[in-house]
Amino acid sequence: RPRQALLPNTDKSCLGIMGGGQLGRMFAHAAQAMGYKVAVLEPEAGCPAAQVAEHHVQADYDSPEGLKALLALTKHISTEFENVPADSMKELAYDGFVSPSGDCVSIAQDRLIEKRFFTRCSLRTGIFPTPHWGISRKEDVISAKDDLLPGILKTVRLGYDGKGQARVRNREELAAALVSMRGQPCVLEKMLPLAYEISVLVARGVDGQAVVYPIAENVHRDGILFTTLAPSPSVSADVAGAAQKAALTIIEELGYVGVLCIEFFVLTDGTLVVNEMAPRPHNSGHYTIDACVTSQFEQQVRALAQLPLGDVRLHSPAAMLNILGDVWFSGNSDTPREPAWDQILAIPGAHLHLYGKTEARRARKMGHITFVAPTMEQARAALHQACGILG
Ligand code: ADP
Numbered sequence: 158r159p160r161q162a163l164l165p166n167t168d169k170s171c172l173g174i175m176g177g178g179q180l181g182r183m184f185a186h187a188a189q190a191m192g193y194k195v196a197v198l199e200p201e202a203g204c205p206a207a208q209v210a211e212h213h214v215q216a217d218y219d220s221p222e223g224l225k226a227l228l229a230l231t232k233h234i235s236t237e238f239e240n241v242p243a244d245s246m247k248e249l250a251y252d253g254f255v256s257p258s259g260d261c262v263s264i265a266q267d268r269l270i271e272k273r274f275f276t277r278c279s280l281r282t283g284i285f286p287t288p289h290w291g292i293s294r295k296e297d298v299i300s301a302k303d304d305l306l307p308g309i310l311k312t313v314r315l316g317y318d319g320k321g322q323a324r325v326r327n328r329e330e331l332a333a334a335l336v337s338m339r340g341q342p343c344v345l346e347k348m349l350p351l352a353y354e355i356s357v358l359v360a361r362g363v364d365g366q367a368v369v370y371p372i373a374e375n376v377h378r379d380g381i382l383f384t385t386l387a388p389s390p391s392v393s394a395d396v397a398g399a400a401q402k403a404a405l406t407i408i409e410e411l412g413y414v415g416v417l418c419i420e421f422f423v424l425t426d427g428t429l430v431v432n433e434m435a436p437r438p439h440n441s442g443h444y445t446i447d448a449c450v451t452s453q454f455e456q457q458v459r460a461l462a463q464l465p466l467g468d469v470r471l472h473s474p475a476a477m478l479n480i481l482g483d484v485w486f487s488g489n490s491d492t493p494r495e496p497a498w499d500q501i502l503a504i505p506g507a508h509l510h511l512y513g514k515t516e517a518r519r520a521r522k523m524g525h526i527t528f529v530a531p532t533m534e535q536a537r538a539a540l541h542q543a544c545g546i547l548g
């Protein structure tokens with residue numbers, strides 16, 4: 158496995174990425190800006206990342222031929238999606254440098270293993286995961302403590318954007334929800350009184366050097382990220398420091414290399430709770446492209462190429478607005494209509510990012526807009542103005 162920096166701008170300077178979505182596309186943009194070529198492994202033709210990458214290995218994520226073809230193009234490989242088969246990452250690591258590792262990815266792919274890991278970290282961080290109970294059989298519904306209700310039943314694997322979740326008020330609803338999950342192993346989490354939600358991006362290099370970004374504050378709508386404000390207007394200096402320190406401890410305990418995003422809840426009594434982590438750049442970190450010295454994608458490129466990590470300083474308050482396919486159908490129209498980008502771009506500080514998805518569908522992430530401004534108030538005002546235009 159190469160244990161040496163892959164410098165840009167040579168005939169070998171190619172970085173690989175598992176997955177062809179928007180995160181892969183923005184990774185490719187960052188890599189290319191620095192003089193790398195990019196190879197994407199993704200079964201779908203014309204996907205957002207393949208539109209911009211130099212090489213597209215069109216294969217399933219677990220295809221031995223596909224993995225071999227990717228390794229023939231590059232020995233430095235990362236992933237842009239959480240549910241990449243951990244075994245594929247392990248397979249690639251026999252012959253290549255893989256970050257994050259298959260082991261790290263597999264912890265983040267299983268909510269129960271992830272919570273067990275967070276609980277172990279709590280010895281050092283003092284921050285616990287949500288109170289929970291593994292539920293995969295009818296018996297588990299009976300053995301769950303009363304204290305966990307009302308709660309949220311979540312599938313242990315493959316949940317994202319609020320999918321694979323059911324809110325339950327009592328044991329009866331819990332039993333019904335378990336049936337609706339069709340035998341998938343689940344975890345019941347106590348419903349917590351959230352004051353607000355934050356996420357912390359951290360990155361770590363092969364040499365163990367780690368950096369942590371400012372706290373971002375997230376608002377979700379229907380389980381999908383709606384807006385991110387950075388720096389978080391709600392967080393106190395104490396809570397911010399505790400979350401950043403915990404994030405650094407977690408990334409070290411994992412022995413993780415690359416960019417990691419950790420989501421926390423801040424409860425109404427001020428308690429910090431660790432929710433989940435994503436082993437990759439994250440939607441809530443998109444503000445870093447326009448508002449930080451080093452974006453989360455450039456950071457991933459640096460970690461993967463085994464180069465020094467970049468400055469994480471925020472040079473401007475930022476407000477990020479996710480653009481879902483719904484805005485193409487605003488006013489309840491059945492035929493999609495392109496939003497008024499000219500009006501959006503007339504707003505000072507607007508940075509428009511569209512992901513190259515041709516078909517707009519409801520709840521589909523089509524792009525995002527980051528508003529930077531001298532003050533958070535102005536950035537927020539710009540965001541509200543954009544919401545008015547998009548309808
Ligand atoms: P996903 O993988 O879909 O992002 P999350 O566990 O982050 O799943 O849940 C999505 C959202 O649901 C969270 O951002 C939060 O708003 C809400 N949520 C999740 N778990 C809880 C909980 N235990 N108590 C209160 N709200 C929760």
Ligand code: MG
Pocket residue numbers: 420433
């Ligand atoms: Mg989440």
